[in-house]
Amino acid sequence: MTTNKSYYKNIYNYEHTPNLVLNKNFKLQNGKMLQKANIAYQTYGKLNKEKSNAILICHALTGDQYASGINPITKKKGWWHDMIGKGKVFDTNSYYIICSNVLGGCMGTSGPKSINPLSKTFYGINFPEISIKDMVKLQYELIKFLGIKKLFCVVGGSMGGMQVLEWGINYPEKVKLAIPIATSFRHTAQNIALHEVGRQAIKNDFNWIEGNYIDKKVVPEKGLSAARMVAHITYMSEKSLSTKFGRNKRGFNNISKIFSGNFEVESYLQYQGSSFVKRFDANSYLYLTKSMDRFDLSEKYNGKLESVFKNNTCKWLIISFTSDWLFPTSESRHIVSALNANACKVSFVEIESDRGHDSFLLKVPRLYKILRGFLIGGKLQ
Amino acid sequence: MTTNKSYYKNIYNYEHTPNLVLNKNFKLQNGKMLQKANIAYQTYGKLNKEKSNAILICHALTGDQYASGINPITKKKGWWHDMIGKGKVFDTNSYYIICSNVLGGCMGTSGPKSINPLSKTFYGINFPEISIKDMVKLQYELIKFLGIKKLFCVVGGSMGGMQVLEWGINYPEKVKLAIPIATSFRHTAQNIALHEVGRQAIKNDFNWIEGNYIDKKVVPEKGLSAARMVAHITYMSEKSLSTKFGRNKRGFNNISKIFSGNFEVESYLQYQGSSFVKRFDANSYLYLTKSMDRFDLSEKYNGKLESVFKNNTCKWLIISFTSDWLFPTSESRHIVSALNANACKVSFVEIESDRGHDSFLLKVPRLYKILRGFLIGGKLQ
Numbered sequence: 001m002t003t004n005k006s007y008y009k010n011i012y013n014y015e016h017t018p019n020l021v022l023n024k025n026f027k028l029q030n031g032k033m034l035q036k037a038n039i040a041y042q043t044y045g046k047l048n049k050e051k052s053n054a055i056l057i058c059h060a061l062t063g064d065q066y067a068s069g070i071n072p073i074t075k076k077k078g079w080w081h082d083m084i085g086k087g088k089v090f091d092t093n094s095y096y097i098i099c100s101n102v103l104g105g106c107m108g109t110s111g112p113k114s115i116n117p118l119s120k121t122f123y124g125i126n127f128p129e130i131s132i133k134d135m136v137k138l139q140y141e142l143i144k145f146l147g148i149k150k151l152f153c154v155v156g157g158s159m160g161g162m163q164v165l166e167w168g169i170n171y172p173e174k175v176k177l178a179i180p181i182a183t184s185f186r187h188t189a190q191n192i193a194l195h196e197v198g199r200q201a202i203k204n205d206f207n208w209i210e211g212n213y214i215d216k217k218v219v220p221e222k223g224l225s226a227a228r229m230v231a232h233i234t235y236m237s238e239k240s241l242s243t244k245f246g247r248n249k250r251g252f253n254n255i256s257k258i259f260s261g262n263f264e265v266e267s268y269l270q271y272q273g274s275s276f277v278k279r280f281d282a283n284s285y286l287y288l289t290k291s292m293d294r295f296d297l298s299e300k301y302n303g304k305l306e307s308v309f310k311n312n313t314c315k316w317l318i319i320s321f322t323s324d325w326l327f328p329t330s331e332s333r334h335i336v337s338a339l340n341a342n343a344c345k346v347s348f349v350e351i352e353s354d355r356g357h358d359s360f361l362l363k364v365p366r367l368y369k370i371l372r373g374f375l376i377g378g379k380l381q
Numbered sequence: 382m383t384t385n386k387s388y389y390k391n392i393y394n395y396e397h398t399p400n401l402v403l404n405k406n407f408k409l410q411n412g413k414m415l416q417k418a419n420i421a422y423q424t425y426g427k428l429n430k431e432k433s434n435a436i437l438i439c440h441a442l443t444g445d446q447y448a449s450g451i452n453p454i455t456k457k458k459g460w461w462h463d464m465i466g467k468g469k470v471f472d473t474n475s476y477y478i479i480c481s482n483v484l485g486g487c488m489g490t491s492g493p494k495s496i497n498p499l500s501k502t503f504y505g506i507n508f509p510e511i512s513i514k515d516m517v518k519l520q521y522e523l524i525k526f527l528g529i530k531k532l533f534c535v536v537g538g539s540m541g542g543m544q545v546l547e548w549g550i551n552y553p554e555k556v557k558l559a560i561p562i563a564t565s566f567r568h569t570a571q572n573i574a575l576h577e578v579g580r581q582a583i584k585n586d587f588n589w590i591e592g593n594y595i596d597k598k599v600v601p602e603k604g605l606s607a608a609r610m611v612a613h614i615t616y617m618s619e620k621s622l623s624t625k626f627g628r629n630k631r632g633f634n635n636i637s638k639i640f641s642g643n644f645e646v647e648s649y650l651q652y653q654g655s656s657f658v659k660r661f662d663a664n665s666y667l668y669l670t671k672s673m674d675r676f677d678l679s680e681k682y683n684g685k686l687e688s689v690f691k692n693n694t695c696k697w698l699i700i701s702f703t704s705d706w707l708f709p710t711s712e713s714r715h716i717v718s719a720l721n722a723n724a725c726k727v728s729f730v731e732i733e734s735d736r737g738h739d740s741f742l743l744k745v746p747r748l749y750k751i752l753r754g755f756l757i758g759g760k761l762q
């Protein structure tokens with residue numbers, strides 16, 4: 001496990017990233033105001049003279065703005081490093097790529113571990129509730145600041161896909177291509193239930209201290225680690241777990257003193273949990289999972305998703321993966337159906353992959369080909 | 382949550398159930414010895430003169446010997462109450478029903494919360510590791526004690542089904558009908574991973590105290606509750622969660638102070654977790670889940686399940702449920718295939734149900750009909 005010292009040094013230092021601070025109050029969907037809201041971001045490639053080549057990439061629950069290159073916190077490659085760069089799918093020779101940390105996140109953008117400018121103390125669980133729509137509204141401020149009138153493309157997977165949907169619905173005139181991947185227009189009871197287990201694990205941690213662990217200089221590592229473990233299982237398919245680990249065993253270790261040895265899959269999950277806590281904030285995890293659970297595009301139309309896309313002018317590409325049981329293809333079909341009911345421009349691809357929900361983060365050749373083709377098609381029109 | 386006082390009164394008092402104490406050492410599969418091992422059990426109906434009407438019912442992970450009638454600890458109906466009784470599927474007018482608490486359990490049979498007769502202290506995590514085969518071996522001692530030469534039937538679901546498989550394989554001459562329901566011959570990596578999350582939640586609990594909570598008179602309630610929550614999700618199908626709860630909301634409650642309200646599914650899971658800790662022991666949960674993860678009938682035959690059933694003489698009925706994603710039908714098909722490869726007597730039914738793994742505990746009419754028919758057929762032969 002990480003030491004608290006390195007943890008605090010790593011994720012409480014915002015100087016690693018460009019950061020736009022708003023000079024006005026930022027109004028949230030629930031009516032509350034955020035003062036001096038800020039958004040941390042990264043860009044790759046160059047904005048052209050016409051400012052017509054910008055692609056906004058929206059990250060998932062535990063992602064961040066370091067989509068490409070080396071992440072200065074984890075020292076690892078960005079989460080879409082293989083997708084972004086010269087000659088890659090999101091080709092920095094042609095496109096200007098923007099990726100920002102979401103509102104409520106923990107990598108520089110306003111969130112529970114930011115300082116409240118009024119009280120000068122950490123927000124913690126006094127940070128206001130936020131929605132996916134709020135995340136997108138803050139991204140919109142960044143896009144305006146960068147002088148971009150219309151995004152060539154908005155793209156993202158999972159919670160990133162939810163942001164793409166909000167972009168296409170709330171700012172259709174600002175988006176040419178919209179690509180939500182491996183996502184849904186609202187969480188099912190099972191999605192909510194799985195998130196709730198993670199939240200309970202965090203809140204059960206002795207070091208969570210009702211969300212005030214930052215002031216006490218401790219970290220609810222065990223709870224956050226357990227939350228990550230259960231989430232990680234949902235990101236993989238049964239087949240990918242079986243292929244990767246099966247029932248392979250490994251010897252004694254310090255984590256399990258009771259039983260005579262472990263399965264590899266157990267050690268792997270323990271590692272996933274313990275490395276996650278070095279880069280993520282437990283309160284952020286509570287806020288972001290809750291914003292996903294609350295997300296429901298059809299809510300204000302009494303469940304009628306068709307009404308959401310009335311007169312929508314974006315060009316949509318919806319992508320799902322065969323073995324994704326967290327956001328199965330049936331969820332994407334609802335969106336495609338609603339878009340078609342409005343005679344919107346929509347393409348839909350279900351990609352064969354046995355690697356589960358995580359497929360959108362992995363080198364799935366068909367995903368790469370389809371995205372590349374759709375972007376080229378978008379430029380021609 | 383329960384008070385520690387009532388918890389200790391409830392589950393540390395063994396006087397609520399008949400209890401057979403062995404007068405010899407009990408040798409476990411790993412070579413270790415248990416002294417004065419005991420097995421707590423319940424019976425329903427009467428053993429006939431020929432002692433040919435006995436049915437052994439094996440309970441699942443969190444079940445107990447109170448399969449029928451009112452459970453004296455929970456004050457609720459037994460877990461198969463609707464299945465066992467006069468005129469019911471397991472008709473106590475005709476059959477003598479036996480159900481015992483498993484080895485490693487916490488309802489009276491030897492387990493981590495028993496007193497070690499040598500040290501006179503609670504076993505805790507000094508209880509030896511146990512296997513599904515050990516559970517069955519202890520049940521065999523009970524059957525001998527009751528004077529039964531051959532069981533008419535052994536039946537059980539989930540971990541109970543694993544015990545049925547061990548019965549049919551280790552004591553084929555002692556079993557006429559064997560009915561493993563909603564089970565598998567070995568856990569997949571995903572099964573193991575999901576159990577490991579629960580174990581981590583328990584071990585992360587501040588009150589677990591390296592398994593020594595009994596001496597300290599505390600209970601690792603939060604960890605055990607979280608373990609139950611994640612398990613409960615796996616027992617239900619996505620559809621059954623959606624049908625039961627969907628995205629229904631409920632108002633404020635004391636459990637979530639941060640966010641403005643909860644989903645019903647969250648409150649339900651929290652309730653499931655907090656009521657579970659009143660009747661179950663956290664260390665037992667560790668031992669029993671581990672014994673399920675370790676269970677692998679094909680292990681000693683290098684993965685060749687066919688070899689397990691060579692010359693097997695039992696009459697088998699294998700049952701699975703369409704929406705069970707914890708033990709999907711494909712797992713049962715492996716067993717059926719291995720039995721058929723040995724020309725064993727085997728019937729197989731996949732029952733249509735959208736209620737997930739828990740279907741074996743619920744009033745699924747087709748399950749009832751099939752069991753009733755198979756028992757009648759078994760009597761005729």
